[in-house]
Amino acid sequence: MEITTKTAQQLRLTEEEFELIKQKLGRTPNFTELCAFSAMWSEHCSYKNSIKWLKTLPRSGGRMLVAAGEENAGLMDMGNGYGVVFKIESHNHPSALEPFQGAATGVGGIQRDIFTMGARPIASLNSLRFGNLQDKKTQHLLSGVVHGIGHYGNCFGVPTVAGEVYFENCYHTNPLVNAMSVGIMKSDKMISATAKGKGNPVFFVGSATGKDGIGGASFASADITNESVQELPAVQVGDPFQEKKLLEACLELLYTDAIIGMQDMGAAGIICSTAEMSAKGNVGMKIDLEKVPTRQKDMKAWELLLSESQERMLIVVEKGKEQKVLDIFNKWDLSASNIGEVTDDGLLSFYMNGHLEAQIPAYELVLGGGAPQYAREYKEPKYFEKINAFDSNTIEDITDIKQVAEQLIQLPNIASKRWIYTQYDSMVGAANASTNAPSDAAIVVAKGTDKALAVTVDCNSRYVFANPYIGAMIAVAEAARNIVCSGGEPIGVTNCLNFGNPYDPEVYYQFVKAVTGMGDACKKFNTPVTGGNVSFYNQNPDGAVYPTPTIGMVGILDDIDNKMTLNFKQEGDIIFLIGEQKNDIASSEYLHKIKGVEFSPAPYFDLEEEYNVQQFIASIIKEKIIQSAHDISEGGLMITLLEKGFYNNLGFSVTKNPSFVGVGEAAFWFGESQSRVVVTVSKTKVEKLQTKLNEANISFTELGTVTNGEIKVNDESWGNIEKWKEKYDTAIEKIINANN
Numbered sequence: 001m002e003i004t005t006k007t008a009q010q011l012r013l014t015e016e017e018f019e020l021i022k023q024k025l026g027r028t029p030n031f032t033e034l035c036a037f038s039a040m041w042s043e044h045c046s047y048k049n050s051i052k053w054l055k056t057l058p059r060s061g062g063r064m065l066v067a068a069g070e071e072n073a074g075l076m077d078m079g080n081g082y083g084v085v086f087k088i089e090s091h092n093h094p095s096a097l098e099p100f101q102g103a104a105t106g107v108g109g110i111q112r113d114i115f116t117m118g119a120r121p122i123a124s125l126n127s128l129r130f131g132n133l134q135d136k137k138t139q140h141l142l143s144g145v146v147h148g149i150g151h152y153g154n155c156f157g158v159p160t161v162a163g164e165v166y167f168e169n170c171y172h173t174n175p176l177v178n179a180m181s182v183g184i185m186k187s188d189k190m191i192s193a194t195a196k197g198k199g200n201p202v203f204f205v206g207s208a209t210g211k212d213g214i215g216g217a218s219f220a221s222a223d224i225t226n227e228s229v230q231e232l233p234a235v236q237v238g239d240p241f242q243e244k245k246l247l248e249a250c251l252e253l254l255y256t257d258a259i260i261g262m263q264d265m266g267a268a269g270i271i272c273s274t275a276e277m278s279a280k281g282n283v284g285m286k287i288d289l290e291k292v293p294t295r296q297k298d299m300k301a302w303e304l305l306l307s308e309s310q311e312r313m314l315i316v317v318e319k320g321k322e323q324k325v326l327d328i329f330n331k332w333d334l335s336a337s338n339i340g341e342v343t344d345d346g347l348l349s350f351y352m353n354g355h356l357e358a359q360i361p362a363y364e365l366v367l368g369g370g371a372p373q374y375a376r377e378y379k380e381p382k383y384f385e386k387i388n389a390f391d392s393n394t395i396e397d398i399t400d401i402k403q404v405a406e407q408l409i410q411l412p413n414i415a416s417k418r419w420i421y422t423q424y425d426s427m428v429g430a431a432n433a434s435t436n437a438p439s440d441a442a443i444v445v446a447k448g449t450d451k452a453l454a455v456t457v458d459c460n461s462r463y464v465f466a467n468p469y470i471g472a473m474i475a476v477a478e479a480a481r482n483i484v485c486s487g488g489e490p491i492g493v494t495n496c497l498n499f500g501n502p503y504d505p506e507v508y509y510q511f512v513k514a515v516t517g518m519g520d521a522c523k524k525f526n527t528p529v530t531g532g533n534v535s536f537y538n539q540n541p542d543g544a545v546y547p548t549p550t551i552g553m554v555g556i557l558d559d560i561d562n563k564m565t566l567n568f569k570q571e572g573d574i575i576f577l578i579g580e581q582k583n584d585i586a587s588s589e590y591l592h593k594i595k596g597v598e599f600s601p602a603p604y605f606d607l608e609e610e611y612n613v614q615q616f617i618a619s620i621i622k623e624k625i626i627q628s629a630h631d632i633s634e635g636g637l638m639i640t641l642l643e644k645g646f647y648n649n650l651g652f653s654v655t656k657n658p659s660f661v662g663v664g665e666a667a668f669w670f671g672e673s674q675s676r677v678v679v680t681v682s683k684t685k686v687e688k689l690q691t692k693l694n695e696a697n698i699s700f701t702e703l704g705t706v707t708n709g710e711i712k713v714n715d716e717s718w719g720n721i722e723k724w725k726e727k728y729d730t731a732i733e734k735i736i737n738a739n740n
Contacts, residue, residue: 003028011038017372024364032350032358035302036365039268040275043536046371049502050534053515057529058522063491064530065187069368072113072193072263073181074530076492078556082449083187085119088127088180088457088496088552090535095177099144103177104152105238108310110181111156112264115247116313118191118254119183123444124153126163126179127457127496127550131172133412133735138167141175142420149179150423155240156247160424162442164457167412173540178496178533180552182455184446189254193263195277195285195316195342200260202274202285202340203322205329206246207311209269210295212237214306238310242334246311249332256328258321265312271305271365273314274348278362279369284347287340289357301350301357316342376502378509386599387466392585395595397664402718404594404670405638409724411593414635415731437565438647440482440631441555452563454488454555460634461546466587467602468510472517472549474602474674477610478633479553480525484614485629485677487564487621488555490525493518495532495551500544502536510547518549524607525614527553564621566630567647573627573706574686575652577637579613579676580699583663589634590670604673613675616696625689626679636670638713640678641703642724645711651721653712654704680706 001007008018011034021037022028029037043049059068063077073087091106107124114121126149131138153160158181195202253259261281263273270292274285289304299307317325322338329336343349348365350358364370398404408414441456458479464471480490495518500507522529532552538545557563585591586601620626632640641652656668667673681689693700704712711718718724 001031003031003034008034011035013038013041017041020372024361024370030358032302032305033360035306036271036358036360039271039306040365041371044267045272046367047534048372049374049376049536050497050511051367051373052375053512054534057515057519059529062526062528064528068529068531072116074492074494075117075187075190076530076554077187078184078446078449078451079558080449081187082446083185084182084453084554085114085117085185086180086182086494086552086554087113087531088178088494088550089113089533090496090498091177091179092174092498092535092538095145096174099141100148101237103145103148105310106177106179107149107152108156108238108240108243109266110179111158111243112266114181114183115250116191116193116262116264117185118189118251119185120251121158121181121183122446123182123442123453123455124158124160124180125442125455125457125552126160127176127459128163128165129171129176129461129545129548130167132169133167133732135172138172139736145175145177146420146423152238152240154425156244160421161444162456163421165417165420166461168462168546170540170545174538174545176498176538176545176548178457178498178550180457180494182444182453182554191254191259191262193277194261194281195283196281197260197318197342198283198344200319200342201317201322201338202287202342203315203317203325203336204292204339205313205315205336206334207239207242207309208293208295208335209299209304209307209312210309211299211303211307212309214303214308242311245332245334246313249329249334250313252328253325256324258317258324260316260318262313262315265314267308269305269307269309270314275362275365277314277316278348279366282346284343284345284349284362285340286343286349287351289350289352291337291339293335293337301352305350376508377505378512379505380509381506383599387601390597390600395585395591395597398666401665401669401713402716404590406727407594408589408635408639408670409642409728410731411589412732412735413589414639416729417732418729419733419736437567439486439563439565441486441488443486443557443563445560452557452560454483454486454557456482457550457552458482459548459550461548462587462592463602464510464514464549465546466600468513468547469517470602470605472514473521473607474605475549475551476518476521476525476527477605477607477674478631479551480527481614481631481677483553483555484618485564485566485631487562488557489618490527490553490555493522493527493529493551493553495529495549497532497534498538498545498548498550499536500539504544507544514547514549521607524611562622564629566628566644568644568650568652568680568706569627569648571650571706571708573680573682575654575703575705576679576681576689577676577701577703578617578679578693578698580609581660581663581668581676581701582671582673583667584671584673585667588636588670588672590636590666603671606675610675613677613698616698617677620689620692625685625692626681628680630678632672632676632678634672636672637678638669642728644678645721646725646728649709649721649725651707651709651711652704653707655714657701
């Protein structure tokens with residue numbers, strides 16, 4: 001067939017990119033070659049519209065053992081010869097069209113990124129966004145996504161230990177499904193995603209290749225429209241039991257001397273893994289595509305190259321040691337096929353039955369190599385005028401605190417996600433230490449070491465919508481705060497940057513400012529960005545989703561005895577608010593959901609103040625001064641107090657101190673100003689805590705005491721904590737059941 005500019009445009013390449021391809025090859029590409037460029041130069045693989053700004057993030061230092069983006073996932077030093085491997089990625093577009101398989105294969109893909117480096121996955125997390133929960137479509141998407149995550153994770157055998165779920169109208173058409181995996185390994189056993197050694201054989205291992213997932217990378221690099229359903233074949237189909245066998249076989253390879261390099265076949269399949277491994281090792285590959293195991297007959301060369309069928313790996317083996325690899329995969333009843341060899345010419349040469357189907361320099365295909373990089377125009381969004389015009393004085397203060405608390409505790413963004421997390425296996429592997437009592441971050445025992453990991457995912461996208469720079473800093477700060485409040489030391493970040501169309505200058509402004517804010521916060525907390533994922537084109541017919549730079553963060557507990565939980569421990573303990581109380585209701589759930597205000601600034605945040613509070617909380621946990629710690633986030637102080645009471649059915653008696661004369665009732669009880677933590681302390685240690693607070697010059701307020709179950713606010717009885725817990729626990733399922 002004749003290859004023209006129109007052909008390239010149909011494959012989502014621009015006219016300029018088509019000309020650049022011809023220039024790089026010195027000729028017009030054939031269709032198979034053009035398909036390869038289409039996939040590898042897609043936004044999903046090349047980060048062509050984001051890499052300029054991603055390079056500004058702190059990408060080295062701290063405990064990092066490999067540079068950001070160098071391998072399939074980040075690797076950081078845990079000490080004692082162990083490393084923690086972690087990464088988060090999106091599977092938004094597939095989940096919008098086929099929620100079960102879209103979410104399931106998202107979980108499978110991120111697990112492969114972990115074990116392809118030689119680490120055993122020990123924890124899964126997820127960050128999810130959906131539209132209005134009252135809507136039938138939202139309930140369909142939620143049910144399918146949760147089922148897919150639960151099915152794959154439960155069958156694969158890695159516990160889902162933490163996550164977050166938000167419901168906002170802007171995600172109606174385009175939900176966000178971000179999956180994170182964390183693993184541990186001996187740090188000297190890392191397998192690099194690098195090909196080297198002329199003549200070394202290239203093995204294709206795992207499941208056979210089918211037509212599912214063809215063009216998935218390009219599909220994820222375009223807006224979802226009414227016609228997107230026609231691209232349903234781009235959604236992959238997963239098999240968690242097959243992946244479990246693949247995991248064990250790949251980890252067994254670690255203990256042989258046969259393996260040179262390994263990479264999973266994720267986005268863009270064979271073309272991606274061959275190109276990236278070759279470019280990284282400054283080599284090429286000769287691949288015989290007819291040797292690739294297939295599930296369907298007569299697959300064409302471009303289909304084999306672009307298929308994103310799941311549970312597959314590409315392995316470079318040391319020549320002469322092929323039998324060791326074959327024996328291991330035969331033991332696990334998995335296919336292992338020698339499909340080619342490493343060359344020294346830098347070219348990817350793909351043959352089918354002896355016929356050369358495509359020949360492309362590996363370097364020209366990849367991110368950081370010949371893939372284009374763009375600096376897009378950006379400008380401040382028009383809606384900022386509405387945000388800047390917000391005047392909190394126009395919002396009448398509340399008179400019935402209890403009524404507002406009852407409304408807030410049942411909002412889907414705040415209420416218990418029990419309906420969701422009970423579908424996940426959180427116990428498999430017996431390493432989850434958060435099932436005994438809750439903490440702000442999940443605590444996972446790192447078996448084989450004397451340490452534990454604190455892991456969390458965080459982002460309030462409404463804050464980022466209100467102020468992308470401040471909102472992204474808050475996302476990093478809250479993740480760090482959750483880890484600190486759990487007794488951990490934050491060490492590193494992986495991110496999943498979910499935004500709208502990068503060609504929209506207002507969307508690109510959100511992206512640029514969010515990345516800048518994230519970078520500044522990560523530098524302050526010494527949590528370098530180890531890698532992650534950019535997901536553009538998250539749009540609905542009315543515009544882009546909220547900018548959602550999800551932060552996955554990992555922390556270390558050198559001593560598991562340092563673990564801190566969030567719940568009240570005993571009647572009579574004294575409740576303290578640590579951090580400065582502001583007269584601030586901006587971007588709060590109260591203002592947005594109860595008062596219906598869509599446009600308001602981000603809540604109060606000061607990075608230096610946040611850092612000082614976190615350092616102080618870490619010190620009083622280590623010194624065993626406090627009984628519990630829980631940070632204030634969505635819903636404000638009142639929701640934090642209620643959540644602290646639920647686990648042990650303990651109540652609280654609190655009052656608003658008269659000294660807060662300039663702070664309204666709504667701001668005091670339901671405001672979401674940052675850098676605040678509620679702690680409890682036994683009566684015998686109150687004086688010690690107050691002395692340390694004064695020495696550190698940290699603002700604090702004594703709120704009241706823990707009760708045996710009764711809730712009293714400003715001397716008014718609100719009944720027993722159990723009644724509030726029932727409303728909190730059942731709110732989401734009541735909404736779902738009411739519509740079925």
